[in-house]
Amino acid sequence: MGAEASTVATGVTRGALWRKVRGMRAGLAAAVALAAQALAPQTALAQAVTLPDTAYRAKCIACHEYPVRVLSTGASPLGYGKIIGNAKIDGTVAQMRTAMPAAYAYNLSPEAISDAEVAQVQSFLRMVRDLVVIPSVPAFPTTVAGTTSGAPGTITIANARAAAVPYSYSVTGANAGDFSVSASCTGGSVPADNTDTPCTLTVQFSPSAAGVSGTRSATLVLSFTGTSGDPTPPTRNIPLQGDAQVLAPQFSISPTGLTFSAVAGASTTGTATITNGGNANLVLGTLSFSGAQASDYSFGAGNQCVASGVLTPGSNCQLVVQFAPPAAGARNASLSITHNASGSPQVLTLAGTATPAPQPAIELSVASVAFGDTQLGSTAQRSFTVRNSGQAPLGFTSFTLGGAAAGDYTRGGTCTTGTPLAVGATCSVTLSFTPGALGSRSATLSIASNASNGTASVPLSGSGVPVPAPAVSLSAGSLDFGSQTVGGIYPARSVTLTNSGNQPLVLTSLAASGAGFALTTGSPCPATLAAGASCTVSVGFTPTAAGTDYAGAIDIVSNAPGSPHRVALAGRGTVDAVPALVWSPAVARMSFGDVSVGTVSAVQSATLTNQGPGGAVLHIANAVGVGASSYSVTLAGCTVGQVIFQGQSCQVNVQFTPDGAGEKTATVQVASSGSHPPTLTLQGTGLAAPGAGLAVSATAVSFSGTQQGSRSLPSELTLSSRGTGSLRVTGLEVQGPYNVQNKSCPTLPFTLPPGSECTLSITFEPTGTGAAGGVLSITSDASATPQQVTLSGEGTPAADTSGGGCSLVEGDTLVDPTLWALLLAAGGVLVWRRREGAADARASRHGGART
Known part of the structure; x- marks a missing residue:
């Protein structure tokens, strides 16, 4: 790797290139800091990326390009050969030195590049080969579903190569849809030598409303493609994570069912609480009752939970349900509540039990009221007691007198339509009878009320009589003193004498007779005893002889019918002490x-x-x-x-x-x-x-002899309602050759009000000769068993309806002599008539007459 200036095909001198490199050495300290940042991908980077290229620029750039072309074969555009392969870049310093002998020809002695510089060159070349990817995507803070996090995450991509590197990215994982990525580099490539303006991927967290609150995770997969013989940088898998807050209402109701108990006809209420336990508004939809007895239920006063009502997070409303059963028994339904939370609709069960409403009941101290004989123009009074034996106040609606002689009766007393009778309380009904005519005078008092056992009907009876008369009633017809010791002292025995008539009773005499018996007072009763008045007659027994049976009497002589009246007395004397x-x-x-x-x-x-x-x-x-x-x-x-x-x-x-x-x-x-x-x-x-009663006009009906096959004249049987309640007749069953028809009775089943009556017509239709028995059974609510009327009749032979004449024999026979005699006589008459006719004809022809 030489440092001398030489011109390359591009016209750039090596000296000029070197001066450029020397101008970049000022960023050495920043390059070291960037190396540390590359090892900590969670740390945010500055916009520009500085690489640890100091040693490379000082020792290698004179012969090799910058930006770097990473080639496995071929020569650099500068013509100084290839950059060594991956094995040496990733190996030790010694392995790196063995790959550099050819470089020594460019006057770089081994002493001119230290081990530290070799290691730095290795680190720099690895960054160039793999590209620098610096993720700064911390866990996103809590973000409401449907919104985007405020601070996005970034991923910086720096390319120190001399050629652009195509790239692609995608988000994978369970919550990939909650993360979005946008790139600052367009065209799908990371530009060459972009360390000053690296590519940036911006990651946004936008959690969806689907699912629940909590951590949402995904992975950003960043892939690259090598070009022009350059190696392909490794794929990066960058984890993405954020906390999602899903805003949703949460519906809860307590209790989940309401139980009611009420009296039929009354009402009661039950309360449940609807709570929004979520973090969004809870909107109530419809609230509707359903079920067999849904009409028994409605929303009560003070109900806060209504359709379209809104409950903010953490708030609640009171649901008030009213139960108003019209009848007794189990009365169940349900309330369906729709809302915008999960689990809609919610059903509130409604279980109601209705007990019968307390009702009054009427009781009377009489089944009927009989005034007996009452003198015309005078008035008799009778009273009876009415009691409320029910469980609610008894209210009287009306007191109605009806019947044929209703005008003879008037009503009074403490029972009135304007005063309810408390539970267990009593009142009195006073009836006055003033007969308007002689004979039986019947009527009915109907007491209408709100009693559960209905209207009470009391038959009234009385008779108008022309002359008042006293009557004697005795509490006992005899007194037996038993055995008493001769000379002993014993208490007297008493009998009560009552004038049960309607005329003063005049007592002519009242005396005890019989040995040993005597009245204890001389005049136990007044000379005149008013109608209805009573007096007590006391008599003592004093035997004088032991072993003797004594008999006597109290004789009462008065102006009453049947006088004298007698009370028999008996006793026995004994010597023993009794x-x-x-x-x-x-x-x-x-x-x-x-x-x-x-x-x-x-x-x-x-x-x-x-x-x-x-x-x-x-x-x-x-x-x-x-x-x-x-x-x-x-x-x-x-x-x-x-x-x-x-x-x-x-x-x-x-x-x-x-x-x-x-x-x-x-x-x-x-x-x-x-x-x-x-x-x-x-x-x-x-x-x-009030109760039903049935009376029949006869317990037995007899028919005289009736021809077989014919029908007798009808006999009538009257059915009378004699109770305090209406009589219900449900069956008429006949056994035997008898027929029963309604004359004035309605068609079965029928009802007779108290005091009313109707008539049946009974006929005898014998099917044979001789006695024929039968029974009429009348079924009603007056008693548990049918009332029976005995039927009897006598069937007689049917009349002979064959031709006239008579016979000397019995039965049908062809040898009946009378029949033959009649035939012979008829034949003789015919012969005689023919002969007479012939004689008349001969006489006429001869002009003569027969003599």
Whole structure:
């Protein structure tokens, strides 16, 4: 490598070239710094690139080009041979020296180039061969998807060769589309000797909205192509990385389902919270209810979540749903919510349960009201109790009197249409009956209300009578004192006398008869007892002989029909001391008040004590009297057949279970070997809801003899509705040769209001002779089993409808003598007539007449 000046084909002297090289040595220090930068590709470079070419320029440029032509064969344009191959450039300093002997011919002694300079020349030539690629692409900072990072990355490409180097680049990897590259060098080549103005690739990070936030990575692949015999620089793979922030709303709702519980006809609300947990606005779309009971649901007061509503990141809204079920049962639906976040639409489940609305119910203390006989022009009154046995206030709509004699009745009392009846409360209905005519006067009181069991109908009955009359009613038809010790002291027994008529009862006499019996007071009742008034007649029994049965009577003589009236008295004298049984403490009446039919009252108790002397065997403990079936009597501390010794006690428990509406009275009966305890009266009133009742005008229908094959005259059967509710008739079934037709009854099934009636027509159609039985079964809601009417009739032979005449034999036969006799007679008449006709003709021809 010589330094002498010589002219080359280009006309440039070596001296001039050398002076150029010497002028470039001033950048030696900068070249060393650039070498360090090449080893640290993440460091940003200046616009110009300075190479470590000091040794090359000092020792080699006189014979070789600058820019450098890297050839594996051939000579330099300056004519001083090739630059040695890659093996020596990449080898050791010693290997590099062995490749340079030919250079010594140019008066460069080995001592003129040091090992350090050889190493620098190697480094410089490697840069020329491989090109200088300096990436300055740090990890891009957080960049919002859809935007471009503020500071781009750069890649500098410097070419110190004498020829341009074609290049290409591409971005590969999972997120290649998030990075864009632009080049400052056009034409697809890195220009020759461009170290002062190197090529720059600018990298931008523009993350797409697809995917999620986080790191996005790719690789920039930079490829080169060698030309004119120059080697191909190595491909560079430059990693690209950036942090993407995807802006997206995030929909969440809590809870994901709402559960409701409400009374049918009322409403309640439930609340859920919709939250935007994302980093972009959440826009609500449609909010729509669907499902079997979607109409039960709506948005409630205070609802903040509406269609087209916008929730900023981190904010929420309150979704208020109202549940208003019209009927009881499970009432389910769902609410679908569309929005601009992923997962749309979101479904909110709605599970509702509706319980029946509390309803009132009506109960009456009577099934019907009977006024009995009432004098024309006078008025009778009756009252009954109405109770609200439901769970909501009972409101009366109307009190309507209907029926044939409705004008005879008027209504009063505390039950009114303007005053609701509280739960469990009672009010009274007072009815007045003033008959407008003699005879039966029937009507119906219909009580319309909001009760769940419907309108209550109370049949009313009364009779108009012309003359008032007193009537005697006795609480007992007999009194039995049992066994009493002769000379002992025992309590009296009593019977109540009531004037149950409508005329003052005038008592003519009231006396006890029979040995041992006497009234305890001289005049137990007044001389005149007003209608409806009562008095108590007490009688004592004092036997004088032991082992004797005593019988007597209380006779009451008055102006009442049926006078005199009698109460039979009985008792037995004994020498033995008879234990005295008493109620301790003393009690004369147990009142149970109003109790619903079908329910049981609370227990009321009385203590039965044996005051002696001696023990008493208990035989019977029950209830007797008109209303006895509504009371149950049980014992506690003793049993029937047990001995109650002197000083011992037994508890008698009584419960009231009314078997129907109305007042129920009875007395406690205690029979024993001791004395009877004083009378203990039981009183209570049964309340019953309206119910159906069926009465028929006859329980049996008979037909007289009816010819076989014909139909009898019809018999009528009347069906009457006798309950407090409407009667529903659902079936009429006939067994036997009978036929039933509706006369005034509607077609099945039909309903009869309380107090109304209709008529059936029954005919007998015998198919044979003799007795024929049958049954008519009437099915209705008045009872669980059909009501039956017995049918009976007698079939007789059918009439003979063959030709006239008579016969001496029975049956059909060809040898009937009467028939042959008639035929012979007819034949004789015909012969005689023919003979007579012939004789008349002969006489006419002879002009004579027959004589």
